[in-house]
Amino acid sequence: MTVITLTIDGRSVATASGATLLEAARAGGSAIPTLCHLEGLSPVAACRLCLVEIDGDSRLQPACVTAAAEGMVVRTTSPRLAELRRTVIELLFTEGNHVCAICVANGHCELQDLAVAVGMDHSRLPYRFPSRSVDLSHPLFGLDHNRCILCTRCxxxxxEVEGAHVWDVGWRGEHCRIISGLDQPWGAVDACTDCGKCVQVCPTGALFHKGDGTEEKEGHPEQLQVLVRARQQGGAP
Structure with a gap:
């Protein structure tokens, strides 16, 4: 294994060649916020919260898909990045209908946690109050588009893990949303195995168990990581 050395937030970090900046930064003790990223799933750089500054590059780069390179000098925190991250969180709140007080994931929501972390106690942007639907056609689970942030974890x-290919992203721009099947009601999609993995990895209350009340949903994305590692080692089907 080839080892490379780079500087992250003023600290020298050694990491394996081929590692991403996100992996290197977290191994070196730097906390980079993410919403779309989840260990065990392919990175897509959808949320843009993990953008970092790299010396010699005027552009901000997403740490989850940018390869670490020998001699890189990287900053994961700065006034510019702090302002950008707060703005991204504000945009996610204002373009949806996130009413935390009555959400099933209240108190257990990654979006809510990051709002606190970036210091968002109010939005400087106008709320759009879009008209979005709720799909309760599945016998076990529900989908509330009002709370979806299009992280595509589901x-x-x-x-990639269940192999059912139930979910996709449909439409574009402000009309973009998660769809099941060929834009069918979730309960009508025969490919769904009722496994609930999508519910477990959802960072908000968009996907939930039917019967969950306010604050009752607790996601367990770490279970995915255990499953993926077990499959890689041949210890799970």
Missing amino acids: VRVCA
């Missing part, structure tokens, strides 16, 4: 876990 799409990737269903395709």
Whole structure:
């Protein structure tokens, strides 16, 4: 294994060649916020919260898909990055209908946690209050588009881990949303195995167990990591 050395937030970090900046930074003790990223799933750089500054590059780069390189000098925190991250969180809140007080994931929501972390106690942007639907056609689970942030974790876990390919992203722009099957009601999609992996990895209350009340949903994305490692080692089907 080839080892490379780079500087992250003023600290020298050694990491394996081929590692991403996100992996190197976290191994070196730097905390980079993410919403779309989840260990065990392919990175897609959808949320843009993990953008970092690299000396010699005027552009901000997503740490989850940028390879670490020998001699890189990287900053994961700065006033510019702090402002950008707060703005991203504000955009996620204002473009949806996130009413935390009555959400099943209240108190257990990654979006809510990051709002606190970036210091968002109010939005400087106007709320759009879009008209979005709720799909309760599945016998076990529900989908509330009002709380979806399009992280695509559900799409990737269903395709890459369960192999069912139930979820996809449909439409564009402000009309973009998660769809099941060929834009069918979730309960009408025969490919769904009722495994619930999509519910477990959802960072908000968009996907939930039917019967969950306010604050009752607790996601367990770490279970995915255990499953993926077990499969890689031949210890699980």
